[in-house]
Amino acid sequence: MTGLNDTNSTELSFRNLLNADTIAGLIFFCIGGFFTTSSFTLRFGSPMDMGPAFFPRSIAIIMMLFALAIIMRGIQQARAGKGSRVRIEILSILQVSAAIIFFALTLRWLGLILSGMGLMMIAGFSVKGARWHEVMFLAVTVAVTSGFLFIYGLGIQAPLLPRF
Amino acid sequence: MEIINNLVYGLGVAVTPYNLGFGFIGVLLGTLVGVLPGIGPVATISMLLPVTYALSPATGLIMLAGIYYGAQYGGSTTAILINLPGESSAVVTTLDGHKMAQQGKAGAALVVAALGSLFAGIVGTLMIAGFAPVLAGVAFLFGAPEYFSLMVLGLVGSILLARGSVMKAIVMILMGILFGSIGIDVNSGAARFSMGSSSLIDGFGVAVVAMGLFGLSELLRNLSSPPEHNVVAKRVTGLWLNKQQFSDAAPAVLRGTAIGSFLGLLPGGGAVLSSFAAYAVEKRLSRHPERFGEGAIEGVASPEAANNAAAQTSFIPMLTLGIPATATMALMIGAMTVHNIQPGPQIISRQPELFWGLIASMLTGNIMLVILNLPMIRLWVKLLQVPYRLLLPVILLFCAIGLYSLEYTTFDILAALGFGVFGYVLTKCECEPAPFVLGFILGPMMEENLRRALTISQGDFSVLFTRPISMVLMIATFILLLILMAPSIRRRREDVFTEGEA
Numbered sequence: 001m002t003g004l005n006d007t008n009s010t011e012l013s014f015r016n017l018l019n020a021d022t023i024a025g026l027i028f029f030c031i032g033g034f035f036t037t038s039s040f041t042l043r044f045g046s047p048m049d050m051g052p053a054f055f056p057r058s059i060a061i062i063m064m065l066f067a068l069a070i071i072m073r074g075i076q077q078a079r080a081g082k083g084s085r086v087r088i089e090i091l092s093i094l095q096v097s098a099a100i101i102f103f104a105l106t107l108r109w110l111g112l113i114l115s116g117m118g119l120m121m122i123a124g125f126s127v128k129g130a131r132w133h134e135v136m137f138l139a140v141t142v143a144v145t146s147g148f149l150f151i152y153g154l155g156i157q158a159p160l161l162p163r164f
Numbered sequence: 165m166e167i168i169n170n171l172v173y174g175l176g177v178a179v180t181p182y183n184l185g186f187g188f189i190g191v192l193l194g195t196l197v198g199v200l201p202g203i204g205p206v207a208t209i210s211m212l213l214p215v216t217y218a219l220s221p222a223t224g225l226i227m228l229a230g231i232y233y234g235a236q237y238g239g240s241t242t243a244i245l246i247n248l249p250g251e252s253s254a255v256v257t258t259l260d261g262h263k264m265a266q267q268g269k270a271g272a273a274l275v276v277a278a279l280g281s282l283f284a285g286i287v288g289t290l291m292i293a294g295f296a297p298v299l300a301g302v303a304f305l306f307g308a309p310e311y312f313s314l315m316v317l318g319l320v321g322s323i324l325l326a327r328g329s330v331m332k333a334i335v336m337i338l339m340g341i342l343f344g345s346i347g348i349d350v351n352s353g354a355a356r357f358s359m360g361s362s363s364l365i366d367g368f369g370v371a372v373v374a375m376g377l378f379g380l381s382e383l384l385r386n387l388s389s390p391p392e393h394n395v396v397a398k399r400v401t402g403l404w405l406n407k408q409q410f411s412d413a414a415p416a417v418l419r420g421t422a423i424g425s426f427l428g429l430l431p432g433g434g435a436v437l438s439s440f441a442a443y444a445v446e447k448r449l450s451r452h453p454e455r456f457g458e459g460a461i462e463g464v465a466s467p468e469a470a471n472n473a474a475a476q477t478s479f480i481p482m483l484t485l486g487i488p489a490t491a492t493m494a495l496m497i498g499a500m501t502v503h504n505i506q507p508g509p510q511i512i513s514r515q516p517e518l519f520w521g522l523i524a525s526m527l528t529g530n531i532m533l534v535i536l537n538l539p540m541i542r543l544w545v546k547l548l549q550v551p552y553r554l555l556l557p558v559i560l561l562f563c564a565i566g567l568y569s570l571e572y573t574t575f576d577i578l579a580a581l582g583f584g585v586f587g588y589v590l591t592k593c594e595c596e597p598a599p600f601v602l603g604f605i606l607g608p609m610m611e612e613n614l615r616r617a618l619t620i621s622q623g624d625f626s627v628l629f630t631r632p633i634s635m636v637l638m639i640a641t642f643i644l645l646l647i648l649m650a651p652s653i654r655r656r657r658e659d660v661f662t663e664g665e666a
Binding site for chain 1: 215218329331332334335338339341342345349351352354356357359380383384387388390551552553554556557558560561562564565568569572574577578581584585588589590592593594595607610611614615618619622623624625
């Protein structure tokens with residue numbers, strides 16, 4: 001059955017090759033490889049006396065084998081024109097990351113209210129259909145209320161206001 | 165009867181104003197969170213874990229449990245009214261529930277969901293009360309090999325829940341296990357995979373992984389395509405069932421309850437699987453299967469009962485064996501360990517007021533939910549009309565604060581972001597996060613049990629297959645794998661999951 005996501009052409013171009021399976025398989029293979037190589041510094045041991053590397057390395061190797069199988073299946077799908085296209089919205093990733101990284105970096109320095117406002121403004125303006133006054137109003141009210149709610153109400157240890 | 169005595173004792177604990185109050189807060193929050201898209205019980209429970217440190221263990225668990233099954237109720241409300249399941253266990257409810265709403269029968273759908281869930285919740289609670297002590301007795305026969313085999317069974321079972329290919333789900337599990345092994349190896353004291361970072365010396369916390377992989381990754385998805393809200397019924401009237409509807413729905417509720425109670429017990433089972441299974445069974449058994457998808461009331465009654473029953477019975481493996489069936493249960497274990505309570509067979513004898521108090525609170529909680537949901541429908545409808553673009557920043561802020569509150573380190577916030585992006589990319593590649601989290605939680609436990617089993621057997625792997633209980637569990641795992649590979653089941657899994665996307 002052909003769906004909206006199928007690549008629909010059988011040429012082995014780079015674009016078609018990057019379907020859901022091959023990308024996932026590559027990610028899996030790399031992660032498995034990372035864990036396998038990182039485990040070389042640890043002792044492997046034997047079944048009777050499992051070292052710290054025994055379990056993770058075994059799992060990582062099995063994972064790499066499966067990853068290869070998935071990559072091969074992906075290539076097979078690309079040849080048959082049946083791979084699923086992968087659409088990643090990089091912009092969304094950047095926007096959410098900016099909001100969160102801002103918060104994480106400024107929390108201890110600017111206090112919860114200001115860093116919270118920053119997060120909400122970045123996030124607020126990132127959504128489709130954002131309106132200036134709504135975003136600002138919400139940012140101020142929610143950040144201030146959360147500040148008091150979490151720090152005084154729930155006792156979370158964080159500075160409320162900037163330290164000058 | 166023993167059960168009645170125990171329940172009365174538990175009610176004595178649960179019905180104190182303090183515990184009732186926190187139980188109420190729990191179910192209220194749960195419903196709220198179930199109604200709102202983009203935030204679920206896992207994220208909320210993670211955020212409130214620090215609060216439970218200040219409460220007594222019983223009260224904390226009562227509140228957290230309330231959030232969990234409250235979210236099931238909330239998710240059904242949105243599934244019926246706006247075709248947007250607040251929880252994945254409510255996906256099936258959208259099929260017929262929303263159709264009923266479009267036919268002007270929203271009230272009936274909501275009532276059947278609420279009452280069906282109440283019935284199932286009560287039955288589920290009674291099951292825990294009756295079954296758990298028995299299981300705890302059996303649990304004493306469980307040694308390291310048995311625990312290992314049980315966890316393998318649970319992990320393979322979770323593949324049933326995942327859409328997409330079996331191979332990818334298996335890899336997600338393996339990857340979860342690997343990430344779970346980051347940190348200090350208890351046995352040797354060696355720091356594994358921490359790459360010299362002091363923040364990673366202890367590995368990642370469950371809440372960080374769960375909130376990142378489920379919460380933040382969904383937020384990322386929603387940012388590019390905000391969920392559409394078209395509330396079908398601005399004024400919901402007719403909050404009752406007529407005779408025909410009642411007689412149609414009642415047997416469905418009974419069947420759903422049975423399915424949910426059973427499936428909730430299995431590690432890797434749970435509310436989602438139960439609701440899908442119940443729907444499939446109803447459709448199969450119906451004399452007019454073509455009515456399903458067009459507003460058949462059984463299509464709402466059975467899955468709703470099933471998911472609530474499963475939500476209750478999924479506490480059993482956690483409380484009696486100490487094995488979490490889902491990420492939520494793992495967080496509950498976290499809440500208990502903070503108070504130095506180890507879930508396991510001894511919990512019934514050592515902390516009876518905690519165990520029976522928690523169970524009794526489920527009874528009171530379910531009743532509170534019906535009282536909350538039916539009259540307050542109008543309030544929830546109003547809430548749903550808030551545009552998502554206003555909700556998203558608020559949810560994001562609460563997540564960030566919640567993450568910080570776990571260990572007061574900004575590293576956790578950034579780590580969760582990393583998992584969020586990771587989860588987002590993987591979901592776009594058609595991989596499911598749930599098996600990863602389960603592998604993450606069970607991995608370290610599996611390693612420890614395997615190590616013990618092999619030490620005792622002097623390195624002989626066959627111990628897993630020669631001890632009776634372990635052998636049974638391994639055979640069950642094998643059968644499950646075969647079932648999963650069988651082409652007819654593969655097709656049916658695709659069917660069930662693609663239907664759910666409607």
